[in-house]
Amino acid sequence: MTTTPFRDGFAPVTEEITAFDLEVTGRIPAVFNGRFLRNGPNPLSLDDPHASHLFLGEGMVHGVRLRDGRAEWYRNRWVRSADVARRLGEPVRPGPVHAGMDFAPNTHVIGLAGRTFATVEAGALPYELSYELETIGSCDFGGGLPGGFAAHTHADPVTGELHAVAYFFGWDHHQHLVLGPDGTVRQVRDIPIADAPMLHDFALTERFVVLYDLPVTFSMEHAQKGTPLPYAWNEAHGARVGLLPRAGGETRWFDVEPCWVFHTVNAYDDGDEVVVDVIRYPKRFVDARLDAGGAPTLDRWRIDPASGKVSQTRLDDRSQEFPRIDERRTGLPHRYGYTAAARELNDIVSPHDTGLEDLPDEAFDNTLIKHDLVRGTQEARQFGRGAYVGEPVFVPEGEAEDDGYVMTLVNDPDRGAADLVIVSARDFTGEPVATVHLPARVPLGFHGSWIAD
Ligand SMILES: [Fe+2]
Numbered sequence: 001m002t003t004t005p006f007r008d009g010f011a012p013v014t015e016e017i018t019a020f021d022l023e024v025t026g027r028i029p030a031v032f033n034g035r036f037l038r039n040g041p042n043p044l045s046l047d048d049p050h051a052s053h054l055f056l057g058e059g060m061v062h063g064v065r066l067r068d069g070r071a072e073w074y075r076n077r078w079v080r081s082a083d084v085a086r087r088l089g090e091p092v093r094p095g096p097v098h099a100g101m102d103f104a105p106n107t108h109v110i111g112l113a114g115r116t117f118a119t120v121e122a123g124a125l126p127y128e129l130s131y132e133l134e135t136i137g138s139c140d141f142g143g144g145l146p147g148g149f150a151a152h153t154h155a156d157p158v159t160g161e162l163h164a165v166a167y168f169f170g171w172d173h174h175q176h177l178v179l180g181p182d183g184t185v186r187q188v189r190d191i192p193i194a195d196a197p198m199l200h201d202f203a204l205t206e207r208f209v210v211l212y213d214l215p216v217t218f219s220m221e222h223a224q225k226g227t228p229l230p231y232a233w234n235e236a237h238g239a240r241v242g243l244l245p246r247a248g249g250e251t252r253w254f255d256v257e258p259c260w261v262f263h264t265v266n267a268y269d270d271g272d273e274v275v276v277d278v279i280r281y282p283k284r285f286v287d288a289r290l291d292a293g294g295a296p297t298l299d300r301w302r303i304d305p306a307s308g309k310v311s312q313t314r315l316d317d318r319s320q321e322f323p324r325i326d327e328r329r330t331g332l333p334h335r336y337g338y339t340a341a342a343r344e345l346n347d348i349v350s351p352h353d354t355g356l357e358d359l360p361d362e363a364f365d366n367t368l369i370k371h372d373l374v375r376g377t378q379e380a381r382q383f384g385r386g387a388y389v390g391e392p393v394f395v396p397e398g399e400a401e402d403d404g405y406v407m408t409l410v411n412d413p414d415r416g417a418a419d420l421v422i423v424s425a426r427d428f429t430g431e432p433v434a435t436v437h438l439p440a441r442v443p444l445g446f447h448g449s450w451i452a453d
Pocket of ligand 1: 152262
């Protein structure tokens with residue numbers, strides 16, 4: 001199948017826009033003083049060979065600045081890697097490059113130490129952006145990064161440390177990184193791992209860094225064939241979850257049923273056991289294809305170091321992705337999780353999963369889901385056809401978990417443009433608190449952050 005994944009919800013935009021004083025329906029709460037940023041792949045040209053893979057489009061960051069109840073601006077900007085800068089006729093920004101892996105990060109955008117970074121995994125460095133999303137340059141945190149960085153990071157809400165786990169096909173290890181709130185690298189630890197597996201996300205508890213060593217590994221065969229992203233399902237690799245003690249010491253590994261995990265919901269210590277909630281696929285990257293391997297479910301691993309066993313429970317069998325929590329609970333027991341079920345994502349990632357297309361719309365058609373994992377219940381908020389709802393980002397207000405708002409980009413097919421929708425987490429299916437009407441379409445993308453000023 002050679003159809004580009006950059007179609008429908010993922011169809012790229014071709015212009016960079018700056019717009020001021022956006023129209024708002026409802027009232028933006030006072031807590032919103034900062035920027036909502038979201039990254040995603042937006043190929044410069046669909047004729048490029050790498051535009052055949054969803055993960056290889058050049059990163060474009062979309063941003064909305066909110067302050068004093070107003071939506072002050074919307075901007076979208078490609079991240080200027082050297083290649084993107086040249087193709088846009090601009091000077092190349094100076095900066096470090098790891099192992100020749102210069103790339104316009106397309107996966108996440110985070111705030112750290114008052115700075116803004118677009119991030120990606122697999123060997124490339126982050127790019128730093130200005131407050132207004134102009135590219136400053138690539139960044140190795142003042143020389144502190146030995147290799148590349150990671151798309152996903154987790155901030156410890158107690159210590160303020162930012163954790164990441166880097167991987168690279170040329171390494172015989174993964175690399176755990178700890179950055180301080182000042183944006184410097186404080187700790188680097190290599191964890192020996194065979195076969196150069198992909199690692200998209202990990203988890204943090206108070207005691208452990210939780211590593212996934214799953215059977216999707218670098219494939220020299222596919223690299224030699226020119227497969228755009230040469231990682232493939234490799235049953236021979238086995239599947240295990242590792243507990244790396246944060247205080248120091250060796251990783252202890254626990255076998256799990258073979259599977260693939262892009263994303264962590266959260267993890268926490270429960271007595272001597274460790275609970276890890278993930279979005280779990282039965283398989284992925286079969287023959288290096290992103291779209292093969294079955295639909296994902298929300299599952300829980302309970303790791304029991306005493307018995308050496310991991311038990312697995314299904315928390316929700318609906319196809320869903322982009323899990324987020326109230327990040328004040330990162331690494332601590334969580335009750336709530338928020339996920340998105342976008343039909344347009346499902347159509348790209350799981351098009352062959354018979355049965356899903358026969359489900360009624362309410363099963364997964366552009367729905368935000370709020371999970372109460374203590375009661376085992378869900379609330380679903382539907383946006384309808386063509387809405388390609390994005391990742392739900394939680395913004396705290398008040399003290400308790402779930403006190404706050406969930407915000408996400410939702411396409412308005414009637415306008416052909418995006419809305420930034422803000423709902424009260426406590427009134428998840430009620431009227432949105434505020435809807436910011438953006439002047440342009442925002443393609444379905446990957447991850448983002450609310451970065452308070
Ligand atoms: Fe991700």
